[in-house]
Amino acid sequence: MPRFLPPWLEEREEMKPDMMVTEAVPRKTAGMRRLAQSPVMLNWMYLPALLLFAVFIYYPFFRGLLISFTDWDGYSQALHYIGIDNYKRMLSDSRVHTVIINTLIYGVGSTLFQNIFGLLYALLLNKHGKGKTFVRVIVYIPAIVSPIIMGYIWYFLLQYNGGAINDIITAFTGKPVNLLADPKVNVWIIMVVNTYQFLGIAMMIFLSGLQGISKDYYEAAEMDGATPFNRFFNITFPLLAPALTTSIILNLIGGLKLFDVIAALTNGGPGYASASLSTMMYQLYFARQDAGLAASLGNLMFLLITAISLTSLYFLRRKELSQ
Amino acid sequence: MRKRAFWFLALAMLLVIFSGCSSRPDSGSGNGGSVETGSGKIGSGKAKTTLSMMVNISDESLTKAYREIVDGFTKENPDISVNLQFDSTGYENTMKVKMAANDLPDIFDTHGWAKLRYGDYLADLRDEPWASQLTDTIRDVVTDKDGKVYALVLTEAKDGLLYNVGMLEKYGIEVPRTFDEMVAAGEKIKKESGGKTTPFYLSGIDDSMIGQYLDNFANPLLITAKDNDGDALLNGSFDWSHMTPLAQSLLTLQKQGLINEDVLTAKRSDLPAAFAAEKVTFALVGPAFMDSVHEIAPDMKIGIMPVPSMVAGDEPTFAGGERNTLAVWKDSKHLDEAKKLLQYFAKPDNMAKLSNVSKNPPGLKDVKTDHELTPYYEKYANIRVFPYFDRVYLPNGMWDVLCKNGTELLAGRMTPEQFSASMKTEVERLSKK
Amino acid sequence: MKQRKRAAVYTIVGLIVALVHIVPFYILLTVSFKDLRDMSSKWVFPGYWFTGNFVSAWQNAHLGRAFLNTGVITVLSVVLILIFGSLAAFPLARYQSRLNKWVYGIFVSALIVPPLTILVPLYKLFVDIGFMNTYFGIVLLHVTFQLSMAIFLYTSFIGTIPRELDEAAMIDGATKTGMFFRIILPLLKPVTATIVIMNANSIWNDYQFSLFFLQKPDSRTITVALSSFFGENSAQIGWIAAGSLMAAIPSILVYILLQKYFVDGIAAGAVKG
Known part of the structure; x- marks a missing residue:
């Protein structure tokens, strides 16, 4: 056989x-x-x-x-190697500095908020209350929707003319506010939208972490007369450390690569004021026909994300072990 | 253990085989357009050719017109089938990637870039029967100095400003002929409508609208007058401070409150609704936009006017170029069939149909059209048409600079002087290549 | 008494949270039921019953065909991800040699590669090997790009399975490979649910790859089909809203069905044993 x-x-x-x-x-x-x-x-x-x-x-x-070592325009067959010129141009470009800062706000900022709120929601929805499954589903659903669609939904809310939020503002002040125009504000709005969308994933990770913690720990703590505050910092939080690591790494990488929401809300504008490395790269590549510079930016982004994730991984793992 | 491992692998194998099989019918007729045997026509024994065709439009009525023409063609030529695709938002990017990989559709739209961007990839169409019929305004745009014809121009752009005819009548305003008249008209409308109407609408998110403004008004400022900077721009002796009034004009409109307040965050796609609601008077877009307005306000009358002059003593002009075109990939495996399809499109009936639906003038002579803008084109038949400013006087790659700088200008992050200086450095960088 | 009071507070806070989070979807819903000509505030639900957007979106985007395409691609990709991912994770979790640590690094760092820098070379490759416009090609692409996440989660999950189980199996005389199929694989159910939900979702929502690598009208996926509603001159926002809602329904159902496992799945990987 x-x-x-x-x-x-x-x-x-x-x-x-x-x-x-x-x-x-x-x-x-x-x-x-x-x-x-x-x-x-x-x-x-x-x-x-x-x-x-x-x-x-x-x-x-x-x-x-x-x-990244060529002067390629992104579509023709002609290309010349020009050494590290693109990298020089990139580092001396003041717009790139703004964009790096924005990228960090999107990546680090939303990771921070996603985890804070994710943890709070998980604590809220872990045991008590009716209809917690319903609330969980509602909080998680945004993560299911395609990010570009999410961007458009928020555009409906934020737009100047007929935007849902501006309808409320107009009702009070009589005049709409152009929320997305000011680069001091729109960068943070984009961060909030990204937080809103992927909060659910952080929540789920913490929820499952919480459910894995044995009740024995809490009972013992209660006998010792620990306050709820103590219980959280001495039992819950340390035991959630691995969950925190998973959640932080996934959110960091997602946030630092953020693209669709920006494209839908501001398209990186005005100018490059709210652009991230991803959206700027996209525009340099396709619109500016500066593929060499775009590729340099891509490599910078790769290095940046690697450095940030490795550093956080290192510290988080060390914390896990030291507990 | 043995069983589980067996099923596990069997499943994996099956999946790979299944996905391979199910994709086979697709893979055969891929990009280059390969030969399929005509199914259901076993007797004929003739091989069927599939042409791939990509067009960058999305407007419902126009895509329907294309489909009907292609259907007519395949009925006449049962041995050819056409894989027709429409895409407007992702078209340029997709085509750039396709060019990079040297893998283009047999037939595609060159949307204003037949020579500059797609030129190296296009077959020479000078021997086609329709080539001699190209209109005087468009012939040079798609022909190079060696006589190579790059594309069949189905409709050509004759861009001015679209405007709400009823509104100008209501406020008793003549169609403005100079920039100053245009500003005065705008101020009057803004005032008498009680602020309801803001005459101009631009978008910083779809910043090509701002680029369009700058491109359209660069001609009257620098090119169309008797005394002009055309030669200086071409031979590199141009004094870039002459560009500053162009940037200034945009700021003037903004300062007078004639541009929508949310210009930085508005989207182009919201313009039809605003126009239909009489919140906007003038629109710097192609006529395809009119259908979207009529969908909301079916009875609104829309007209077209030439671009007002900016230099004393000059006359208004149109900006012209390719609008809807079809070109053939030079490495297509089905050059003859592709040319045959172009010939079919070039028939006067089909040309007229596309022209009527898109409301752009046809790119071939002796095509009779009848649509909403026909009376206006006839009225302005003697107005001079100048090719798009950037295609002639700026190096390839400047379009995005124009759009981005215009946005920075409106955002108050750049002065008109900085605008001109930035244009100068970018042009020098790109010309060096 | 105190307990009940607290429970009530939690319920109320929970409802407030739900209310805040549901606002964008409420807006999406009102938009999807409104006629294009309806200029009323987006907060107001239309006073009429209008389903035209759903019908138009379905017909104009050929959503039936798109659902089928997307469904086939998603299911095939996810199954292959589960097979390749679970296989790859086992040696990486259990035998952390220096080589395997590097391999693990290679797998996970692929999460970071910016898709745009590889787009053109990848496209060229696809043309050269004839993968354009094939389910086969796009499935392999999705599998590769989603595998990072699957390997990441599987590896940390297997790491929490006590090694005593392996040793018990070894005493029974199983080979190490055999042990994977006999002992480990059945235990992976919960984390598999997690991976199914997360990966199926991103493949279902993919736009970039489908746009570039499936360029025939009848092989379009849902997101690409819906994107045709964003025209130069007008956006059929009602259609987009209706289409997005329809596109999200399968994902929401999968999530609700697998929710129970989902929580368990991350749990095992997320808590210190």
Whole structure:
């Protein structure tokens, strides 16, 4: 009968210890068996994934890396290598500085708020009260909607002419306010919208964290006469540290790459005043026809996000261990 | 254990095979347009050709007109099928990626960039029967000095300002012929409507509207007058401070309160509703926009006027160029079929149909049209048409600078002098390439 | 008594939270039921019953076909993600050799790669190997890009499964590979629910990849189909709103169905054992 499975998936009767003793096995085969048992042999399991990554992410990524050393316009067949000119231009461009600050506001700011509110909501919806499932669903639903659509929904709320929020403002003051025009304000609005959308994910992560904490801890604490405040900081919070790590890393990466909401609300404007690295890169690439500079910006963004996530991962893990 | 592993892998295999199979019918007729056997026509034994075609429009009535013409063509040519796609918002980006990968549709729209952007990728159409019929205003726009014809121009742009005819009549205002008259008209409308109407509408989010303003008024300021800067711009001796009044004019409109207050955050797509509600008088957009207005206010009368002059003694003018075009990819595997489809589009009936639906003048001679703007085009038949300013006098890549700088100007983050200085540096950077 | 009072307060606060969070969706709902000509405030629900937007959105965007396409792509991608992801996570979680730590880093850092820098090379690659306009190509693309998250979650989940279980299995004579299928795989159910919800959702909502790699009208996905309503000159906001609502329904249903597992899923990965 032909084999259905490659040998490494067959059940290995002969591996049972009692058989090992009785059967006389040639040395060579035993060595191979040891190899089969060694952890290294398990690494085949990630080979399919690794192959996909190599072909569809890392190969194009390194090709893209090279674009940053050219003066390519993003579409023609003509391109010249110009060394690190694009990087020089990027670093001396004052707009890029604004955009980096904006990106940090979007990334770090929304991560902060998502986690604070996510935790508060999780505490609120963990045990008490009726209809908590309903509230959970409501808080989570925005995460389901496509971000570009979310941007448009908020545009309906925020727009100057006939925007829902301005209807209320007009009712009180008689005059609408152009909320999205002022770069001092619109950057924060975008941050709030992103927080609103993905708050639900942080909440779910904390909720599941809370449900994994054994009641015994609290009962013991209660016997010791700990206040609720004490209980939170001495039991709940430390035990949630791993949940916090997951939540922070996912939110950070998402926030630092923010694109759709900005595109829908302000398109990065006025000028580049509310742009993030993603939206500026997009505009440089397609509208400005400055693909070389766009690619440099992309690489900067890659470095920035890597640095921030690794640093936070390092501190968060250390905190986890020290608890 | 054995069972579970078996099912696990079997499932994975099945999925891969299934997804491979289900995609096969699609993969065959991919981008370059490959040959499919005509299903259901086994007897004929003739191979069926599929042409891919991409057009950058989204207006319902116009897409319908394209579809009808293509249907007519495939009925006449049962051995050719056309994979027709419409996209307006993502079109330019998609085409740039396609050019980069050297993988273009057989036929596509060049929307004003036949020579400058798409030129290297286009087949020469000079021997086509319709080539000699191109109108005088458009011929040079799509022909280079060697005589290569880049595209069939279905309709050409003849841009001025669209305006609410009833509103001008109501306030007893003549169609303005100079910039100053236009400002005066705007002030009158603003005042007499009690602030309900703000005559102009621009958008900082879709900042091409601001670019359009600057592009359209650059001609009367710098090019159309007898004494002009055209040559200086071309030979690089242009004094960029001459650009400052253009930036200043935009600020003048804003200071007088003639531009919508939310200009920085308004969207172009909200213009039809505002126009229909009589909140806007003049619109600096193509006529395709009129359908969207009529959807809300079916009886509103909309007219077109030429761009007012800015220099004393000069006359109003139109800005012209390609609007809807069709060009053929030079590496298409089906050049002959593609040209055949273009010939079908070039038939007077089809040309007239597209012109009537889009309300733009046809790009070929001897096409009779009858639509809402026809009387206006006839009335202004003698008005001079100048090609878009940026296509002739600015290097490729400046369009976005124009749009972005205009927005910065309106946001108060740039002065008119800084505007001109920035234009100068960008032009020098791009010209060096 | 005190307990009940507290419960009541929690309920009220919860309702206030829900109320605040539902506002944008309320606006979406009113817009979706309004005629384009209706200029009333977005707070006001139309006084008439108008479903024209839903009908128009469905017909004009050929949403039936788009739902089918998106559904097939999402289901295929998610199944492959689960297979490749769970397989890859096992050695990474259990045998943290130096090599495997690097491999893990490679997988997770792909989360960070900005999609735009790889767009053009990727597109060229797709054209060269004939993957354009195929379900096969787009599925592999989604699988690759979502795998990072799946491997991230699976790895931390497997990390919480006590090693004693493995050792017990080893004594029974299973190979390490066999142990994965026999012991670990059945335990992955909760985290799998999490991954299904999160990945299915992002694939369902994908716009960029579908726009560039599926360029035939009959292979369009929902988001691309809906984007055709954003014209140069007008946005059919009623249609967009109605279409978005319809597009969100399957995701919401999946979420409600898997909600129970979802919570368990992150839990196991999120709490110190």
